[in-house]
Amino acid sequence: MKPDKFSRYTLYLLLLICTVTAGFYFGGAKVVSEIHALVPVYTGLLIWVVVGLLSIALAIVIFFVIIKFIDRYRRSPKEAVRSVLGLFILAFLMFFCWLCSNGNLLSLPGYKGQYNTQVWIKITDMFIYSTYVLIGAAALFIIGFFIARKVR
DSSP states (O other): OOHHHHHHHHHHHHHHHHHHHHHHHHHSOEEEOTTSOEEETTHHHHHHHHHHHHHHHHHHHHHHHHHHHHHHHHHOHHHHHHHTHHHHHHHHHHHHHHHHOOOOOOOOTTOOOSOOSHHHHHHHHHHHHHHHHHHHHHHHHHHHHHHHHHHO
16 A cells, blocks of 8 residues: 555544544533533543544654664664654653642542542643743744844
8 A cells, every 4th residue: 555545544534533533522412510510421532532542643653763763773873863862852851841840639629530649730730831841942943043044
């Protein structure tokens, strides 16, 4: 199968999964929660689909980073280290954001779920802080490249 057709079929499959999940989530019934709010019945399905798609994407990215590293290491070890430098920087950023995160439990009336623990709150904070840093870095790079292009 040609890569072009494989990409197209993969795109159609992902669109189908997302459309069906969105249809269940937005078109499904709603129940009244313990705090008297309307909550969609298929919230758990939506969360699991998003977690599944993100996990698959992460596994594919890690697989291809390893393949690229092995390929470049055969040609030039110095170039191979440069190819995974971004991954190490991202891992350091995540670790630093984990250290900066706060693990205080949230006061959520009526919530008796399993995710109001110190670990899950620190993970959430880590992702929020790293998103702030990455958006800030992207904005600085956009401004910096704009200024550099005008100066040249």
